[in-house]
């Protein structure tokens with residue numbers, strides 16, 4: 193079974209911390225030992241793991257991606273959102289996180305972000321758990 197999480201983004205580019213939503217799903221699942229797969233079915237959004245203790249890290253990531261891949265750069269894609277497709281490719285469409293003792297095994301400073309690059313809009317994260325033996 194695939195669980196679906198809906199996320200609302202706020203700007204054209206946005207990093208939305210979904211760590212607590214995913215933690216809640218893990219707890220509801222009662223999986224004690226396993227793997228959590230996260231998948232974003234979009235071509236202009238992605239998913240990434242990085243620091244969520246200092247919010248300036250997320251802003252730096254977005255600002256630097258914008259500098260490297262400017263919205264109004266010279267691209268061939270006629271829809272006008274080539275920068276979003278490129279950023280989405282860099283962020284990637286999936287993450288894999290272990291579940292130990294019924295909790296996501298994230299590093300101390302790590303959080304999970306839905307990475308929006310062509311918002312604001314409604315996005316989806318697909319979640320699947322694989323139960324493994326202790």
Ligand code: ZN
Pocket residue numbers: 269271272273274277
């Ligand atoms: Zn496009």
